[in-house]
Amino acid sequence: MSHAAPPTVSPEKPSDPANTLGLDYRALADELPYRGPVVDIHTHVTSPKAAELFLEVAELYGVVKTFTMTGIDHAKKVAPIAGEKIEFMCVPDFLKRDRPGTFTTQWLDDIRAFREELGCRVLKLWAAPRVIDLAEQVPDEGFNAETVKLDSPLRRQGVELAYDLGYRTFMTHVADPDTWFATAYADASRYGTKRQQYEPLERLLDDFADCTWIGAHMGGTPEDLDFLQQLLDRHPNFVVDTSACKWQVRELSKHPGKFSEFCRRNPGRVLFGTDIVASEQMDQVGFDLFASRFWALRTLIETDYDGPSPIVDPDLHKVDPSVPEHSTPPLRGAAIDEDELLKTIYHDAAVKLLEPAGGL
């Protein structure tokens, strides 16, 4: 059984929700035990200026290569300043959500353009339950409650096109935190249950068995690593990333021993990722904003830290309104200390994944 420590309460609004403890993230980067190279398999870096600061912070935390989900126009602007340090993953251009076709006809064109113009090797399929809300908001008849499903004919058309073009790696976001199913997704007749989110994923894992599928955010289920293990056992072509810092810190800190055991049992199938959003358009740029994610996730994986997280987690208040709004959860490190396993999580798993497509 997991046990939940009480959240740390901040009495007033903290000056920086990414650094409630006033940490010196630049100095702390040097104190982390693991000294080898890091690949960040999951980010959203959307402009040259944001990319410059992101890359500075990433380098401090050992990152030698970053994979980002960036709409194609911005990707082409980021590419010249990032060189080999950043590789793009194919996504629809969410910043152009108000244009008809962005998630349908244009998406199919983008799958080809990403491959042919940017050498893209990974296609991301975002299928969080709230995609159904997005479909209602955008002016695109072809993007609706049916076609947003992860294995709808539209999505499959995209995957097949990608396959024909040579993509062999797909990333999916299915499900979302348990806290959201208890709140925003409480209407299961609209959003489905958490378990139901995995049904279309398992069909795709079977139907595209010679491709590797990365389940973002610990496969969407850091709360239940036994369930995740069953998915991995059923599907040898399924791997996960560690991204979504607040979510992983909140949930994996409830069972750090289980998390380390999971990593040991599945070497090469847990990839390091942050889900950092580095975007001027969304007003998400800042040294501490980026550094806090690297520091917290690496602290969670490789140290025995047991104290408050420095990052405000709004879900604590959403789930329990009696908890103050600017609270941070406990952060309890999994203390993985085997160098080889750490190098696998941080670097080699991504290298191995992309080997058939030319390596890193």
Ligand SMILES: [Zn+2]
């Ligand atoms: Zn993401």
